Amino acid sequence: MTLSKHWQTLYINVNLATMTDGANSYGEIINGALAISAGKIVWLGKQSDLPDSLSDSLSDKDGDSLKVDSVDIIDGKGQWLTPGLIDCHTHLVYGGNRANEFEMRLQGKSYQEIANAGGGIVSTVSATRKASEQELLASALPRLTALHQQGVTTVEIKSGYGLDTANEIKMLKVAGLLADELPVTIKRTFLGAHALPTEYKDNAEGYLDIVCDEMLPQVVSENLADAVDVFCEGIGFSLEQTKRVFDAAQFHNLPIKVHAEQLSNLGASELAANYNALSSDHIEFLDEAGIKAMKKSGMTAVLLPGAFYFLRETQLPPIELLRKHQVPMAVATDANPGTSPIHNIHLMLNMACTLFRLTPSEALAGITCYGAKALGLSESKGQLAVGYDADLALWNVSQPAELCYQFGVNPLTALVKDGKQVI
Numbered sequence: 001m002t003l004s005k006h007w008q009t010l011y012i013n014v015n016l017a018t019m020t021d022g023a024n025s026y027g028e029i030i031n032g033a034l035a036i037s038a039g040k041i042v043w044l045g046k047q048s049d050l051p052d053s054l055s056d057s058l059s060d061k062d063g064d065s066l067k068v069d070s071v072d073i074i075d076g077k078g079q080w081l082t083p084g085l086i087d088c089h090t091h092l093v094y095g096g097n098r099a100n101e102f103e104m105r106l107q108g109k110s111y112q113e114i115a116n117a118g119g120g121i122v123s124t125v126s127a128t129r130k131a132s133e134q135e136l137l138a139s140a141l142p143r144l145t146a147l148h149q150q151g152v153t154t155v156e157i158k159s160g161y162g163l164d165t166a167n168e169i170k171m172l173k174v175a176g177l178l179a180d181e182l183p184v185t186i187k188r189t190f191l192g193a194h195a196l197p198t199e200y201k202d203n204a205e206g207y208l209d210i211v212c213d214e215m216l217p218q219v220v221s222e223n224l225a226d227a228v229d230v231f232c233e234g235i236g237f238s239l240e241q242t243k244r245v246f247d248a249a250q251f252h253n254l255p256i257k258v259h260a261e262q263l264s265n266l267g268a269s270e271l272a273a274n275y276n277a278l279s280s281d282h283i284e285f286l287d288e289a290g291i292k293a294m295k296k297s298g299m300t301a302v303l304l305p306g307a308f309y310f311l312r313e314t315q316l317p318p319i320e321l322l323r324k325h326q327v328p329m330a331v332a333t334d335a336n337p338g339t340s341p342i343h344n345i346h347l348m349l350n351m352a353c354t355l356f357r358l359t360p361s362e363a364l365a366g367i368t369c370y371g372a373k374a375l376g377l378s379e380s381k382g383q384l385a386v387g388y389d390a391d392l393a394l395w396n397v398s399q400p401a402e403l404c405y406q407f408g409v410n411p412l413t414a415l416v417k418d419g420k421q422v423i
C-alpha cells in the first residue's frame, strides 16, 4: 500500500486540536497526522492509520522532512496543530493613534478637555481622512503582521473612520490591499454607521441617507464588503436608525453584523436576529430575550475582552446564559485606536478566560470554529476537517490550554495558509 498520489504534504507526529466539536472539546487526535492537497485538508486521523509502507520509510529518515511517493512529509515532533486562528472583529485600518488622549485621561483631564483638544473618534476620523491609501496601508501592515505572526490566517476589518463616501471606500480598499501584502484572508465589513461625522452632528437621518443611498450602493457596486455593521448604542445609532441600515443591507443581500448591548441594552441583538444576522458583538448588557432570539436565528455572540479591559468595564457579558442557550461564542481583538489598541490574539485567549471565565476550549473555539461562524465561513475555515481550507498553525505547547494560560512567549513554530507554509 502506498500513500495517496494526490497528497502534496503530510504532517506526521502531531497532536491535532481539530475544533470540530464546538466549544465542548478540542476535538483532540493524539499522535495524529494530516494530509494536504491543492490547499485543502484531504485526510486526517491517527498516524497509526497511515499505510504500513510509510512507517518503514520513516524509520530510516534523516532530518525533519523527507519525500515518500512524491509526498512531502513534515515531522511535527509531537507539537500541537490547530486551525489557523481567526480574528473576526477588528478596525485595524485607521489614521493616527490616540496615545495623546490616553495620556491626557491618565493625567486627570476631563472628557470635555480631551474633546476640546480634538480627542475621541473625531481625531481618528480626521487622521484617517487625511491619510493616503499608501499611508493607511503602511500603518495597518504592522498591526496585521503582529496578528499573522501569532498564528492568525483570517481577519475581519471594518471601515467606519472615513464617515463619508470617498473615505469609507478608501478604508475598504486599503483593507483589501492588505491581502496582497500578507498571506491572510481578509473579510471586509462596511461600518459607515459607526458614528456621526461632525458635519452631520445634528442630522443623523441626513447622514443615514448618505450611508444607505450613496455609500452602500457604491460599496456593493465595487464589491468592497462582505457584510454590513452598525454601532447601535446611545452614543451611536438608535434602534430605528439601525433598522434603516439593516434594511439597506438586506436589500443588497449583504449579511449583517452589529455592535450591540455594549453600554446599555437597546435590543439590537434581537433586531439583528430578525435579519438573520451573522453576529452580535460586545453584548455586555445583552439579556435572556436577546440571547433566545440569537439562538433561534443561529447567530454568533462575539466577545471582545480587549475593549472590556481597556474601558475598565465592570458589566460582564452574560456567559452563563449564552452557555445555557448554546449560543456559539467567538472571541476577537476589536483592534481599534480608541477602545482596544490591542493587536494580540493570544492575550484575548487569556483575557477571555481570566476576565470572562471562558474555559480554554471555549476560548480556542472562539478564535477558530466560532470565529469562522461569525464571518459566515464555518463550512471552509476554523476546523481541521476533510475539505476545509488548509490554514494550520503548529504550536510548541504541551496541551491546547497552554495557548490560553500564558501569553508573551509566542509558541507558534509554523503557519500554513492554503496548504503553503508561510511561517
Ligand SMILES: [Zn+2]
Binding pocket: 089, 090, 091, 259, 334, 336
Ligand atoms: Zn468594534
